[in-house]
Amino acid sequence: MPDHAQETMLLAASWAKAYQLTGVNLSCSPDLSKLITSHGSQVHGKLKTKLFPLVEVMFGFHSSQSKSAIKKNQSLVEALKEGMNFAFKVPLIQKIINTMWFANKHDKDIMFPEHFKPFPYPTLALVLTAIKCCIDEWATGKQGDISFTTQEYHLVYEAYLKCLQDFDNATKDVGVLQVICARIYKASHIHSSASALTTESQCKLSAWIVATTIQEHHKGSMTEDESN
Numbered sequence: 408m409p410d411h412a413q414e415t416m417l418l419a420a421s422w423a424k425a426y427q428l429t430g431v432n433l434s435c436s437p438d439l440s441k442l443i444t445s446h447g448s449q450v451h452g453k454l455k456t457k458l459f460p461l462v463e464v465m466f467g468f469h470s471s472q473s474k475s476a477i478k479k480n481q482s483l484v485e486a487l488k489e490g491m492n493f494a495f496k497v498p499l500i501q502k503i504i505n506t507m508w509f510a511n512k513h514d515k516d517i518m519f520p521e522h523f524k525p526f527p528y529p530t531l532a533l534v535l536t537a538i539k540c541c542i543d544e545w546a547t548g549k550q551g552d553i554s555f556t557t558q559e560y561h562l563v564y565e566a567y568l569k570c571l572q573d574f575d576n577a578t579k580d581v582g583v584l585q586v587i588c589a590r591i592y593k594a595s596h597i598h599s600s601a602s603a604l605t606t607e608s609q610c611k612l613s614a615w616i617v618a619t620t621i622q623e624h625h626k627g628s629m630t631e632d633e634s635n
Contacts, residue, residue, distance in 0.1 A: 451556065455540060461502060466542070468483060472549075481547070499538070500531075503537075504526065540553055
């Protein structure tokens with residue numbers, strides 16, 4: 408969720424990259440610049456529209472006028488926002504990423520994997536920010552309407568992006584966040600019904616599944632021994 412200055416920098420970099428790849432040197436007029444940068448707000452609106460019903464269902468909010476339901480919704484908002492607990496709701500995050508960017512094998516995110524493999528931290532931060540916006544709409548206990556705009560949520564986005572970067576630095580020795588983002592991309596790629604990534608990737612994924620299964624088996628055995 409870049410601000411205007413960041414959008415201008417991104418546009419200039421993208422324009423230079425396009426010239427480098429195509430050799431076509433077009434003048435970037437103010438009207439053309441506005442047309443391109445306005446796409447960002449369209450993405451924000453589309454993301455929030457797709458997220459709203461998922462947040463309501465997967466978090467368990469209830470559209471009701473009863474006092475008990477309103478109180479429950481308010482408590483749920485507080486619980487989810489406490490320590491960013493909602494950020495650990497992996498099924499929701501994966502589902503909205505699948506729906507938003509990997510709906511089918513023709514999505515640009517599949518066609519241009521160099522930009523989405525592994526899933527980029529800034530885009531993950533945008534997803535977390537949009538989820539927070541949807542949660543904020545339930546703050547009164549009744550679902551309201553809050554605009555998901557740069558003006559309202561830019562600082563939140565920057566804070567979440569910094570959290571991700573700090574977490575990445577803190578776990579760099581084991582690469583936790585890098586692995587998570589790689590798995591997000593793989594799961595989204597499968598969801599899109601696109602062709603297999605590579606034989607090598609499939610082998611690595613199979614090995615990971617085997618290792619995880621063995622690890623869970625050992626944990627289960629230890630739990631049984633402790634209970635006995």
